[in-house]
Amino acid sequence: MTTEREFEAGSYVGEDRPAGGESPDGERTLGQELRGYALGLALALALTASSFWVRGTDLIYGPGLAVALLVLAVAQMGIHLIYFLHITTAPDNANNVLALAFGVLIVSLIVFGSLWVMEHLNHNMVPMDQLMRMQR
């Protein structure tokens, strides 16, 4: 018979629950897990509400609004990763964290790279009316 505790569905994705439920910091109870998810939901809803509030307010310096919304979005993604996807610093999670870091690298290369290249292309392009004249 294996002493290994069987896997518990979506809770604790990637986090190891070693043999017999005797993890070093003690087994998490149902109540604790429930509170964790409720906290995650509350934080996510609060950040969503602040995003919509920031969008409608005139208390914030106008040109800074886009950056503020971006920061709130990144914060909320972090909340989802921690509370719902259970990306943690536990040793068994190292692979997931490294894969995530690589994913973030590729995503930023694609998004910022595209914006950067296309911005320069727009700058260097012959204005449309001149282009039309040349074709004539």
Added chain:
Amino acid sequence: MSTAAAETLSLATGHGAGGPAPKRIIVGYGFWIFLLSDVIMFSTLFAAYAVLFKNTAGGPTAEQLFDLRNTAAETVCLLCSTFTCAMASLAVGERSLKWTQLALLATGLLGLAFITLEVREFASLVARGAGPTRSAFLSSFFTLVGCHGAHVTAGLLWLGTMMAQFYAKGFRVDIRHRFLCFSLFWHALDIIWVAIFSLVYLVGTLPRQLLP
């Protein structure tokens, strides 16, 4: 072997000593890699949207088109469905068929509400002459948001399959692994939606002079 050494070995499972990682860890890791590749695909659509955002070809702009109350309602649906999906995973952990099915049903209904709101929004845009063929901006908008909607629809089909499998086969270990993958998928879709409602809807509808 002393007890301490045995304990160290059992804790070292999956860390190069004490044997391979549990199957659950490996399944989660593999699916996580798939999800990240999916996120990278979405990032190309986001990049296309950001680049084409101002190319409205004389047609309507984001500011004129989008109804933020609708976006807020969609967001609340999806956030709550992510929570009920987490509740389903707790119920699976407790081996309670009744609560699992109830939580999955709630997840599915909230997902369905989200899709309904989105389809209504798309239909009203097309009816106002702002369909995907109107401008490069609208093409990229429909591609990005529609791709997320397609993922949610696929997720709903998967959810129905999971409910049927829990009903017919019970909490077998392979079924629970499938459910682990489903819950990861559903939570990841919520993260994509956070990016969509923040950047496409909230930043996109800012007045032109406030945009970078």
